[in-house]
Amino acid sequence: RIYKKVYDAFERIHKAFIGAKEQNLTLFLSSLEERANGYLSRLNANDFHGIVRLVRTAEDSATIKLYSSNGSEIRKPSGSQQTTMYMSVLFAISDLTTLKREEDYPLIFDAATSSFGDSKEQEFYNVIDGLDKQCIIVTKDFMTKGVVRTRDIEKLSCPVYRIKKADGFDKSDMATIRTTV
16 A cells, blocks of 8 residues: 555656646747747838747657748748748747846857848848847848948947958968958
8 A cells, every 4th residue: 555655646746747847848938939929020120020930849849930920831931031030039049048047148140131132131230239139240241342331331230340351361371361350
């Protein structure tokens, strides 16, 4: 009888852990989705942005999908829509990491706006500047045929640093590469 009671107690504890794990995952995905949709609407303020859904798959994983407000999945989102969808989830993960661990880390993007049109670039950079995150974006967005578009840069509210190769670069000798900021 004692062993039966011990077994029953452990069985209840086991079921409680499984239930808590399931509930925690559901709450986490819900919170992540809510935050991601907030960022998605900010990143696409004047454009269609859709709704991010984190759809659970096997083995406690999830996939990111974009839906229209009528509930239909956007099967082939544009490059711009995909970029902002994934960025919004990344920002949401960063938010939750900061809340849970009280740690923050920089977000580094390489050619983040390569799928955007010219009209969306300025809006995108100003939204990024408004985020409470350190974001480093490596881009050639403000260069046209080797010339810096200073007027476009002056319209931004975020700090901009230009990194360029110093004079004296020998294309056949990697040791000669020097950069200036």
